[in-house]
Amino acid sequence: ADVEGQAAFDRIIEQDSRIEPRDWMPEKYRKSLTRQISQHAHSEIIGMQPEGNWITRAPSLKRKAILMAKVQDEAGHGLYLYSAAETLGTTRDEMMQQLIDGKARYSSIFNYPARSWADMGAIGWLVDGAAICNQVPLCRASYGPYGRAMVRICKEESFHQRQGFEILLELSQGTPAQKQMAQDAVNRFYAPALMMFGPPDGDSPNSVQSMQWNIKRFSNDELRQRFVDMIVPQAEVLGLTLPDPDLVWNEERGHYDFGELDWDEFKEVLAGRGPCNTQRLERRRAAHEDGAWVREAARAYAARTAGRQST
Numbered sequence: 001a002d003v004e005g006q007a008a009f010d011r012i013i014e015q016d017s018r019i020e021p022r023d024w025m026p027e028k029y030r031k032s033l034t035r036q037i038s039q040h041a042h043s044e045i046i047g048m049q050p051e052g053n054w055i056t057r058a059p060s061l062k063r064k065a066i067l068m069a070k071v072q073d074e075a076g077h078g079l080y081l082y083s084a085a086e087t088l089g090t091t092r093d094e095m096m097q098q099l100i101d102g103k104a105r106y107s108s109i110f111n112y113p114a115r116s117w118a119d120m121g122a123i124g125w126l127v128d129g130a131a132i133c134n135q136v137p138l139c140r141a142s143y144g145p146y147g148r149a150m151v152r153i154c155k156e157e158s159f160h161q162r163q164g165f166e167i168l169l170e171l172s173q174g175t176p177a178q179k180q181m182a183q184d185a186v187n188r189f190y191a192p193a194l195m196m197f198g199p200p201d202g203d204s205p206n207s208v209q210s211m212q213w214n215i216k217r218f219s220n221d222e223l224r225q226r227f228v229d230m231i232v233p234q235a236e237v238l239g240l241t242l243p244d245p246d247l248v249w250n251e252e253r254g255h256y257d258f259g260e261l262d263w264d265e266f267k268e269v270l271a272g273r274g275p276c277n278t279q280r281l282e283r284r285r286a287a288h289e290d291g292a293w294v295r296e297a298a299r300a301y302a303a304r305t306a307g308r309q310s311t
């Protein structure tokens with residue numbers, strides 16, 4: 001059956017069609033997808049923290065409403081992604097436990113602090129912008145439930161990016177102090193946003209296989225380049241600069257050249273030693289414990305209604 005299953009799987013991949021939950025799939029495909037989708041789900045959930053932190057301090061009712069909607073969207077993204085990952089056979093409880101035990105990865109970017117209101121702009125523009133660049137190709141991922149979840153997520157992410165851009169535009173056209181605050185936020189988030197795309201291709205152990213399986217469509221460096229090319233003209237519109245002295249248009253390549261990133265910093269953050277790793281996990285753990293009564297009530301309610309139906 002495995003030989004037949006493998007042949008059918010190979011055919012689907014070759015035709016660039018979709019693998020669905022009940023189809024036979026190689027164990028390694030299942031494992032790698034569970035890894036990527038669960039990490040992605042965790043990123044959405046942990047990613048609520050830096051922005052959630054600013055909801056009470058948003059400068060107006062309008063900004064507060066927008067920020068609340070955005071943070072709720074991230075929760076929704078986490079939930080679709082956990083559901084997509086569950087179709088591969090790992091339960092959401094198991095995935096959540098791995099996160100809480102500090103055994104699961106989530107995006108490096110969410111281990112940086114959000115220090116000022118302008119950071120809400122920089123996160124929307126740069127972090128959600130990088131997320132879109134990385135995720136639009138994932139709408140075509142070979143695993144059906146993942147690709148379909150990405151379609152809606154990308155639509156919501158583009159609203160997030162625009163709201164961030166608009167926060168920065170308003171600050172940048174405001175008082176000199178406001179403009180400085182916007183510039184400072186961009187200075188701090190630029191390099192970490194570029195690191196979201198993952199290590200350079202030569203140090204990316206999963207890329208080649210993921211591309212053969214049509215999960216990833218472009219390499220980490222290709223997407224990082226695409227993102228830099230996209231944000232340079234946007235930074236000009238904002239009247240802000242990007243903090244990289246090596247950033248320059250390369251006529252021959254038809255792309256912007258940019259400086260080497262600090263990969264030691266990236267490794268430190270992945271090893272759990274970024275500026276906010278401990279705080280983010282503690283907060284997640286506390287939220288999980290605080291929610292215990294909700295899970296318990298839901299279970300009791302489900303048991304009671306199940307009992308009622310059977311009588």
Ligand code: ACO
Binds near residue numbers: 108134197205220
């Ligand atoms: N932060 C944390 N870990 C990372 C990051 C990052 N920015 N980039 C790579 N890694 C990890 C990988 O998960 C992998 O770890 P593992 O093997 O222990 O699982 C390791 O570093 C090596 O990297 P790659 O071989 O390049 O891994 P991969 O092929 O999975 O590529 C990438 C990484 C690009 C992040 C990919 O998994 C992906 O596209 N994921 C979906 C998008 C996503 O998760 N976005 C989250 C942030 S956006 C948001 O939530 C708003």
